[in-house]
Each structure stands twice: as C-alpha cells, then as structure tokens.
Amino acid sequence: MQTAPVVSGCVKRSWYAGFIQSLRRNWILYAFLVPTLAYLIIFQYWPLYGVQIAFRKFTASKGIWGSAWVGMQNFEKFFNSYMFKDLLVNTVVLSVYQLIAAFPFPIILALMLNYSVSNRLRRATQMVTYAPHFISTVVLVGMMSVFMGQTGLFNTLLGKLGIGPVAFLSDSSMFRDIYVWSHIWQRTGYNSVIYIAALASVSPELHEAAIVDGANKLQRIWHVDIPAILPTAVILLIMSTGNVLSLGFEKVYLMQNDLNLNVAEIISTYVYKIGLLNAQYSYSTAIGLFNNIVNLVILLSVNKLADRLSGTSLL
C-alpha cells in the first residue's frame, strides 16, 4: 500500500511530460483541431447551458437565467403524463425494428455484389441502389403517397388483380413497416459501400486457400468474408444504438396522420410539437434531456459490451 501513491504519481508525471512533449513536437496537429474544436465549442458546448431550462419554468421575458427553478417538476410531469408510456414504446419499437431489420441488408447486398459473375451487372446495381440516398426526406415521403395512396400505383396494380384497395398509409398497423422498409429501400445501397470496401480488403490468399480446401461460395462467405467485415458491422451497430431514442424527427413527422398517430407519435416529434409549436420550452427540454441521457447510457453500455465481446469499440 505504501508504494501505491508513488506509482500513481509517477504515472501522472509521465502522462504530463508526455503531453508537453507531444505538444512541442506535434503542435501543428493540435492546430489542425482548432477549427472543428472551435465549432463544437461555439455551436455545441456553449448552447449546453440552455439545458438548465429543463429544471426551470422558462418564460421568454425573464430569459434563461431569470426564470424560476422548479427542480424535477417537468420530469415528474412527463413521467406521469398520459403520453409517456406510448411515446416510449413507440420510439423504442420503431427504432429497434429499424435497427434489426435494416442491419443485414447492406451486408447481404455487399456480398451479392462481391460475388456477382457480371461486372456490368455489379456496376449497374451499385449505381442504382445508392441513388435513393440522395433524395431528401420531403421527397421520399411525397413518393410514399404517390405509390401507396388509395389511388396510388400499388393500389392501381392491386386493383387490376382484384385486390384492395389497401390503406397503406392510413392503417396504423402498417406505419412501422412502411417507415422501416422505405428506409431499407433508401439506404441499403449506400450503406453497403462500407462493407464493399471492407470486403475488398480481404486478402485474396484467404479465398484461394479456402478454394483449395474445397469450400463452396457460401462456405467462403461464412468463413472468410463475414469474419472480415465483423468489426465494421459492430462499429456501425454501436453507433446506431446510441441513437435508439432519437430517430430523425422529420420523416416520422411528415408521415404522421390522424389515423397512425397512436404508433407514429415518438419522443422527437412530441418534443417538437410541445416545444416549438406550443412554446412549452421547459417541458420539451426536459423530455429532450431525458431522451439524451437514455441514449448516452445505451451507447456506453453497448460500447462496453462490444468491447468485451469482440474487442471492437468506438472510443
């Protein structure tokens, strides 16, 4: 026990010395960080002081510092509110559904492209599948009504088969499916690029060795390719779990209608409505803060878990 402080002091000194040394030698690298760091300090860290309005009763005329403290009142109000359970369930279900359903597709597409026998087909498919990524959300949701409205193309075609019309957009039980599968349609091609890159870096010798061993293509995928792209997959999964409660609000907001609100009201859309449209800033900030904290906890736990299981982590 006697030696412990000495050791830690030693560590501390060397850390400090190392830092000074690094600063002297690599000052230019620190200078490289200045623009982004300045940006983050100004536009991300500086506004963080505003989070305190979650604990205040914010009134515009008194400003942030002048509004009265109310402690946890806004949080209690949220936890006890009629909307709380629905919001939480809707957000988590939609998010997890998307996370799980959308996860394998880019990998499968990347593998399919990798094993394509025709170069032209590969190039064409790659070109076409990334395209939807560049479409804005407003346009994507506009396209949904073009295709899935009551008089949309799907129903016209189904009608010719004597089926329907199917109320794709108004049946609340279909909302989640449409949300997730439109995401898959839009992002699979683009997200697969990362895996294509990872697959390209698999050394050809590994494949040749597998072929010599008499492995068929499926076995090669399983034993050579999958292990090679696993770290990439894990990192991406971690990064998306950190966003489990903060689904982009825009797409959900635009997809909402009277009939699907029971599944389509999620935390971020509710925060928007309460905060910006109804000017309940403190309440909406409290909800947003709750949301952030849950996200951060999930992110850190998943990160730790992944680190332990596969040795891959974000930090």
Add this chain to the structure above:
Amino acid sequence: MIGIRRKSRFDRGFDIINTFLLVLSLLVVLYPLYFILIASVSDATSIASGKVILLPQNVSFIGYQRILEDQRIWTGYGNSILYTVASTAIGVIATVMAGYSFSRKDLAGRKVLISLYIFTMYFSGGLIPTYLVVKQLGLIGSPWTVILLGSVSVYNIIIARSFFASSIPPELFEAASIDGCGNGRFFISIVVPLSKSIIAVLALYYAVAQWNGYFNALVYLNKQQHYPLQMVLREILIGSQSIQADVADVDAIQEMQRIAATVRYGVIVVASVPMLMLYPLVQKYFVKGVMIGSVKG
C-alpha cells in the same frame, strides 16, 4: 490448378440465384425513380387513372415549364449551390485536418479529445440556446449561419480518422521525419495527395446533407432572396395545398391544382438531379474512401 478447376454445381446454383437477386434489387430500387421520371412528363389525369406504368402517357412538359418560369426556383438553385459549395469546402478542409490529427497515435490526449467530439453527437442544448448563441454572434439572417451550421460533422471526422489510421502507416511519418520533414509539410505533400478518395467521400457527405437540408434555413434566414432550393420547394409543394379560396378565382385555382399535380413530379426530379449527378463523378474514389471500421479505431 485453381483457374481451370470446374465450378461445383453448388456454386453454379449460387451464381444463378445471386444474379437473379441482384437484378431483382436493381429493379426494386430503380422502378420508383423511373416512375417519378415518366410521371413528370405525363399529364396528371393519366397518372391518376393508373395509365402511367411503363411509359409516359400524353407527354406534356407543362410541369417543367411552370417550374422553370418560377423565379424563386432559380434564386433558390443559386443559393443552394452557393451554400453547398461553401459549406462543403469548409467542412472538408476542417474534417480532413481533424481526422488526420486524431489518426496519429502519438497525439497525447487524443482519447479525451475524441470523447469530447463524440459527446456532441448524442447530446445537445437544443434549438433555443443555439438560436441565442447565433444571435449573440450576430449571425441571424446571415447566409453564413446556414453555411457554417452544416459544416462540421463529428461522424465524418470519425470516418476520416479511420481512413487515415488505415491508409497512412505510422512508419511513413517516421521515415519522413528522419529526413527532416515536419508535420506540416508531411500533411501537405504526403497526406493530402494520398487522401483524394476520402476527400471525395467527405465532400459527397457534406454536399448531400447541405443540399437536402432546410431546417437551418427556416430558422435562421430572414429574406426570400436567401432561401435555398429545398425551402422554395416546400413553399411550392405545401403552398399548392394550402390555397385558400378567393372570390372570383375558381377556375384559376382548379387550373393550378391540375398543374400542381404534375409539378410535383417535376419538382422532385429538379431537386434531386444535381446530387445524383455528383455521385458518378466521385464514384471511383468512393469505395476506396469508405474504410471506416476496417481497422480498430
């Protein structure tokens, strides 16, 4: 030996199924885009009655004509291009610099710093405090706000970091520094020329986000003449829904409704084409550029 080895029957089956699935995914993604394109040159009635499926019907360019005649679209286009180019240039330079620094294992305090960066991806002060900050900087109403606010993405910095970590081996710098090459010169004369692909990727990411974004413009801009294209599009698309009835105006409203139904598709095309054209230009760098995660961060 391997080259002349005959494919097993299993692999042949695999190839057939694989080709079939590839063609299928190609069509599934392509068709909706194709439909928008043919709908944009078909007349609204044919679309509504489901006649437009494989080919345009009653070809008419009235939709495009209306779009091209609207002065707001041109101003919006100009602004969007300006904002996208400026924001992308700033973003790419800043991101490459930060990404490279973070890729250097000899940068003391790097874990703490990167955590500071990553924290902001998941935690923010919210719109009102941000608005107050922008106000204190005197940037409300200035196009610079829109340019700056889209110009740094931590996600992109992480991608750049992973790229450099895997493509610029530490030995390279060690060798260069023995020859008396400092960090600055090494970055300019060695790192940057080797990073064409990541620069292409970052430029694409930043450009797409800026081009498709409208929220910052909505919140921070004051003048019609500063609006980017997406905001003008919203105005046109949503505006055509919220027409309120005016006395003595009925036939015109109906005429406009019919046109609006066609303009809708043309507008989608007009808004999406620039970004779709950008990709083929950078595609050859693309796969090489996206190496995130292929090494441990």
Add this chain to the structure above:
Amino acid sequence: MKKAMTLVLALALSISLVLPALAADVELPITPEMETFTIMIDKEDMSQNGWSEKECVAFTEKQTNIHIEWIEVPHSGWKERVNLTFASGDLPDAIIGSGVDVVSNMDSLIALNEYVDRSAPNILQMFSDIPEMRGALTLSDGQFYSLPIGDADTKNEVNTEMWINQSWMDKLGLNMPTNIDEFHDILVAFRDQDPNGNGLKDEIPLLASASSGAANIDRLFGFFGTLDTDEHVRVENDQVIFTPAENTYFQALQWIHQLYSEGLINQEYFTEDYQQFLAKGNAETCIAGVALEWYIDNIILGSYVPDYTYMPLFDGPNGVTYWAREKMPQGTLNGFVITSACKNPEALVRWYDYINSDLDILNLWNYGPENLIWRYLDDGRWELFTDNVPEGSSSSQIRRTMGTGPRAPLYAYFRFRGPDVEKYADRITGKVEANQSYLKFAPAQAITSGFGLVDEEAERNMLLVDIDNYLTQFKANAIVNGITEEAWQKHIQTLSTLQIDEYTALWQSFYDAHK
C-alpha cells in the same frame, strides 16, 4: 410563372393605375424624417416576390416616411419562428401574421391603448363600428396589445356548408332530406344508383377531407346536438361543456362510423392531403353527391357547379342541430403586435391606421393596384374581376404578389367589404344565401374570440396538446372501426386522466370573463 408575372406587370403599367388619394383624416407624413422599422411577416406561399418589391409598400413609405425592413418568414415555419423570436428576445419592432401568443408574451409587447386613443381615428372608428372588438382585444390588465388583421366578411360567418348535387336528386327522384335517416338514404342512393350515369360505382356520396378545416366532417356532430370544435367545448345556459364526453357525441360517432363503413364517405378521408382531395372533386366526371366546403366551386369542376345547391339543415334525432359559426368578432385578433423593441410605437400604430383609413389604400394592400383585379363600379361600390388574369396565373396569386393578401396590416371588415360596399360576383350568391340559412343553427352562446389570463391560457394550451393528440386518434379510430359501449366507457376514463374537468373549468372562467 415568370412569363405570367411579366404579363401582369405590363398590364399593371398599361392600365391607368389609380393610386389612392390622401385620406382626409390622417396626418401625413407620420414622421418628419424617414424612420426605419423592422417587421416580421408571415409570408404567403403564393406570393412570388419579396415584400419590399410591393407597390403598396413603396407607396405607403412615400406617404408616411416610414421605411420597413421586412423579415419574411414562410408560412410553413411561421409558428416555430415566432416562438423562437420571443423565446430568444431577438425581437423585431412589430409582428404581422396569423397569430402571436399575445397572452404569454405580454411582457415583450407594448400596450396600444394610449396610442390608439390619441392618434388613430380609423382604429377608433372600427372600435365603434364593431362594439365588441375593444373588449375582445383587451387582456386581463385592461390594456390591449394587438390589432386585428384579415378579411372579416359577413358572408363567411359560417365557414362551411353542405352542398348537394340537385341534378342527381332530380334524376333519382329524391327530395331534400328533412331528417338524418332521409339524409342517409339519399347518400345510399347516390352510392348505388349511378347518378352520374357512367356505369361505374365511382360516386362519393359525401366528399370531405380531414386535411382542411372547411371540408372536415367534424361539423356532422352537430346533427346530434353536440359540436366538435377546435376547443372541444360548447356553451349552453352559460355552462361550458366538454363535448367529447357527451353521450350525444357517442351517438354521433356511431352514426358517422355507419356512414363511413357503408362507403358513404370517401375512404381516404383521413389520409389524403388537400391536393388529393381537390383532385377528386375536380375530376372530369362528377363524382361528389354532397360536399362539405366553404363554397361548392372550391372543389367541383366549374361546369358542374350549377348542379349543386346548399342543403338546408334540419333538426337531428335529439330535436336540435348545431352548426358552429366563426368566433366573433371575426379576423385574426392577434395579427398585429408591436414589441418592446420598438422605439416609436405610436408611428407604427399610425402607420396601421393609415393603411386602414380608406378603401383605396386598403385594397392597394389587400388586392394590389386598382383596375388589376379589383375596380370601382359606377354606383360607388367595388368588385373583384378576373379579366386581367393571364393564363397560368390566378387572381389569388396576383393578389398576393401585386398586393399582400389578407395576412397584412389590414382589417377588411364591413366598412370596406361585404354587401353594402361590394358587389359580389354572381357565383357567390349561393354562398351568401347558404350562410344566412345555416346561421340560424348557430348555438346561441359560444366562446368568443379574446384573450384570457396568462397562467390559465398556458395551462389550457398545455392540456389541449395531449387532449388533441388523444382525441384525433380516438375519433379517427371510432369512425373507421366503430365504437362499442365498452370502448366509450374506456374513453370516458381516459378523458379524466387527461384532466378534462380542469380544462373545461379554464374555459368556463374564460367564458365568464368575456360574457
């Protein structure tokens, strides 16, 4: 629209543009030197130019010496921007548009009593023309902080009527309904007997849309002696009643569900946007039997309009039918506010007063230069006309581009428009009659326009968010899937967790204060 606009501009130059004469009772200029003010404006989507380019703005500046820097906010982001503006304290001198939360932002606004009483003869005249106006504008501290804007036209007191296809009824030998069962039977006949004669079952017996306030089926609740308004309350014997908890509301839901499930209401009612709804009515083949709208020709192709007439109301199964009228006094009462950032509020009050001083200047703002889309008649009245509207444009668009449209510092009440001073276009006569006929069914007592107490309004709005959220889905679900007695009981329980008693009490206190 560039070509169309150039055309209009050329027209505007070629027609002898008559700019307004000076109004007699307004002292001009307002400020001896040119003074600049910043005004945030709720920009109409159809306006194709900036506010500084508008003729009325330039003219008014010349007359008054008041220069305006406009902050133009697109309507789709208006609420967000206004709230942010107040929350951040980054205030312009004035805000003009579709409503500012005057009560909760009272501290950031300037009371206007003093200035109006001292130097705004036209505002004072409006107050004496509409006696309840001043009271409606006044807040709990006895001061008023806003001035009304918009078109307040007497023919719009009932904003929506039911329009029925008379020629279909004649063809099928039907008579105007006198109770809801007959009404139902007519809808069934429209559905089954192919009144448009094209051999297809494409008729929509009752055409409505949730995307539009005017085309909403909420008004059908009135047949059962209840109402479904935005506030979800009605008033009877000075008592405020929360209508979605009334048994009559349950009856109405069941009936509307019946209509919906029998295919008598368009099945896309809840999901289609306004444009898709309009496309239905505007189809080449006439498919609408009964339509809910401000006026039938808003949605029906011009050539079919003569087929329609308004459907007179009748008493419902509970012996009474209610049809909500617009809140009185009409207009956007919180449409024009001056903020504490303004150094010279009196000048802006006088500026508003000047724009509302006579028809010439008011219409220059509201509709653009005289003889473009509006003109005087020989008998001294004025009318709107469409002769100059070029193809590919519309008078709505010209109005909002060459003028400002109604979201502007103007209040067009009966002094400036309506049957006494304005000649309605022929097509509007049906609307005027329908409005009169439906007005008889407006409840005797109702919540009026006006402002409550700060805390009460905040609390009420807060409660309303969740109530609205719940009711929207509840109602939609009940109408589409039907509702059982059990589900209704559960609904009543849910309502109590949404604190409707407190909510209703807050409205009661509002009503009592404004009675």
